[in-house]
Amino acid sequence: MLIDKLWELQELQLDYRRKERLLEESNLSSLLSHKIDETEQQLAGLREQLETFRADEVRIGEKLDDLSAKVHEAGAKLGKEEMSEDKVQKLEEKMKKLTLEKEKVEDAQGRNFHDRQDVEDQTRASELLAEKLRKELESIPQLNATSRAAVKKSLPTLRKEIENRKAKLPLKAKLIFESLSEKFSGAPVARVASSTCDYCHVRLPQKTLFSLRNVEGRSGDAEELIRCEICGKILYAGIKDRE
Template sequence: MANSNLNDLRKLHELLRDLKSVQDDLAKGPRLVRVKVQNTEQKQADLEAGKQDVKACKMLADQKTLQLKTLEAKLSELQGKLNQAVSNREYDILRGQMEADTMAKSVLEDEILETFEKIEAAQGRAKQLEADLATAKQEEAAMRAKVAAAEPGLIERKAQLELAVTAAEQFLPAEPKLQYRRLVTAHAADAMAEVTGNSCSACYVSLPSQTLVALRSGEILFCRTCGKLMYVGIQA
């Protein structure tokens, strides 16, 4: 009876650990998918911002091109007036205006060239962002497929382990079993603690020799410090 208890306790803890591991794997899948979904959403937002940037640069170029056309029309108008100038004074005033406008035109032309370069750079960035989004979507789909493929097997394994745990718990007398079940609900596999050396491996408190003897003889005992269901390992 005593030795059988020892083996049953060890086996029970092993099954609880396996069950915990499967539960963790099941919970991990949706988390991994969520991370990929968030990444796709971020890349989508980056691309939208990139497209807005291209749009803004193009609008600026259009505005400046319009300003240039207006300035060119004004210059040709001034040229016409200059050709018909009747006095030196009028001529000088018109020449002065034309010089200032020609200078402004040259500045505007440089600015337009700069804006075209900005458009090209923004278009390059947007193209890269589009490629990044496509990659993110592919990664998300691959993760969804991977998680979905693993899930049925994990669910089946979980059901098997739950049955095995229930079967493995049968040796526990009713009263300690209730306490043990409460611990499992709260701590899963950490409901149980192996005794390593002379200590409880959950809280590291040294156990009185009387307790160690009782544990080795297969008594069902909970740690007085951390409350876990204790058992002696094979080497202890």
């Protein structure tokens, strides 16, 4: 019967699309794995930079403490000791020099802090990206090389079988099937279950149900196809449902 042929053709068509999607997802899986590796490499570089910044922070802090102590010591001498004008002048020059050096070190400390903050932000962003990519990868069905090759190999044969079956259909039925396939992503036929269209879940009129149960002995042309009044899909009642 024509409707049975269309149902079988749809099953083949959906199987073809499912396998195509598996290959696409396999390609996406490879791409995601590559991106994860790249992100992990970036993270390793960023973490190395953070270690350098932290070491510099300790070194700068120690130098700043040393300069602060020397400035304090020189200031204490100026305030307590009686010195010649020449000594006072030299001590003041030393303090000025130490203060300028201290300011430079404080500037370096500020730059180090801001640069470290920037790298920490980049690190957090890369960690979140890596986590997101891993979750995406986990959600994709994984195909090993053997399974992928088998799926790829089966597609030309499956495609040929689909085209051969389409070629044997009455022209009008073929055109309807292909048009609805394009509209409904390869699934132009809806099964009838519990008196409803399995696609749009609308209860079918008794007249439609009667027609579906009495398809035996029809011409085998497109005129025998019964379509849902709501979604427009071709309706299919299995052999048991026709009894």
